[in-house]
Amino acid sequence: MTKKEILDKLGTIRQSTIKSYQNCGINFRLRYIEGLKPSYRHPAALHGSSLHLLLFWLPGNWNMDIAKMYRKAFNHYEFGDEENIPVRWAGTREETLEAFTKNAVEIIEGYRSKEYNRDALVLFAEAPFRVRIMSTNYSGMIDQVRKNPDGSIELVDFKSNKQKPNPYSLEADWQLSLYSYALRFGELEIDGIWVKPRLLATHSTWYHLRAHEKYKRRTGNAQVGDEKGNPRMRSSRSLQQLRHFRKEIANIVKVMSKDWTFPNPSSCSYCGYTQECAARAQILPDRDLNNAQKMLQELEMEVA
Numbered sequence: 001m002t003k004k005e006i007l008d009k010l011g012t013i014r015q016s017t018i019k020s021y022q023n024c025g026i027n028f029r030l031r032y033i034e035g036l037k038p039s040y041r042h043p044a045a046l047h048g049s050s051l052h053l054l055l056f057w058l059p060g061n062w063n064m065d066i067a068k069m070y071r072k073a074f075n076h077y078e079f080g081d082e083e084n085i086p087v088r089w090a091g092t093r094e095e096t097l098e099a100f101t102k103n104a105v106e107i108i109e110g111y112r113s114k115e116y117n118r119d120a121l122v123l124f125a126e127a128p129f130r131v132r133i134m135s136t137n138y139s140g141m142i143d144q145v146r147k148n149p150d151g152s153i154e155l156v157d158f159k160s161n162k163q164k165p166n167p168y169s170l171e172a173d174w175q176l177s178l179y180s181y182a183l184r185f186g187e188l189e190i191d192g193i194w195v196k197p198r199l200l201a202t203h204s205t206w207y208h209l210r211a212h213e214k215y216k217r218r219t220g221n222a223q224v225g226d227e228k229g230n231p232r233m234r235s236s237r238s239l240q241q242l243r244h245f246r247k248e249i250a251n252i253v254k255v256m257s258k259d260w261t262f263p264n265p266s267s268c269s270y271c272g273y274t275q276e277c278a279a280r281a282q283i284l285p286d287r288d289l290n291n292a293q294k295m296l297q298e299l300e301m302e303v304a
Contacts, residue, residue: 015140038272110212131186
């Protein structure tokens with residue numbers, strides 16, 4: 001496929017599309033170029049989405065019954081638009097859900113116990129965005145934009161992974177830069193209307209939700225019941241940095257539009273395309289494949 005054909009296939013570049021490419025080129029190819037649906041969904045992904053939805057509901061209902069609302073959120077994703085794609089449960093569904101619910105209660109209780117969360121004014125939550133950068137359209141979802149009591153504007157990207165994000169990659173994180181750029185130069189959809197916030201975030205923050213989990217055993221540095229760490233990891237993006245980011249994101253898309261892909265075995269355990277990946281026949285770019293077929297024809301050999 002040519003660069004134009006690949007970009008036409010992708011249309012507006014979503015943040016999830018870029019993440020897919022960076023996680024595994026084969027996953028990206030099968031999902032976004034070939035248009036294949038995954039053979040299964042991992043329950044941990046539904047758990048993460050459900051936590052995000054609880055945080056969206058929370059500012060309007062700080063005293064919510066977390067366990068009840070978590071089940072409602074999980075059902076929303078399990079039986080929503082992709083309910084025809086089965087969930088691959090490690091054990092029974094009910095056992096897994098019970099463990100997830102307990103974890104959600106622990107995390108959300110920790111989140112709402114922090115004054116800096118309760119006292120902040122949430123300006124936007126789970127807000128779709130769109131922005132044009134150097135002739136390419138981008139879209140996605142911003143988790144939260146809040147105004148803190150000190151007047152600062154904080155753009156928050158919630159992280160639900162078990163492993164704590166690496167703080168050394170915070171400043172260079174392209175997703176936070178894309179969100180910051182969209183908040184300053186793009187549009188957000190609020191109640192069906194596209195608005196231009198024109199806000200430059202004071203803080204661009206990773207919020208590691210698992211930091212609210214509590215130690216179950218005493219360690220050298222913590223007691224039973226202590227939270228596992230500080231969930232907030234803050235950085236900033238100046239206007240100059242955002243202008244530089246335009247070239248960075250353009251280079252990412254340039255690499256994505258090359259007609260070659262490669263697998264990333266470290267991502268296989270959570271991938272719903274393992275069967276399709278193992279059986280893939282599309283290895284050579286179309287141009288190289290056509291050249292090989294022409295050579296076979298010239299040698300009067302059959303073309304498979």
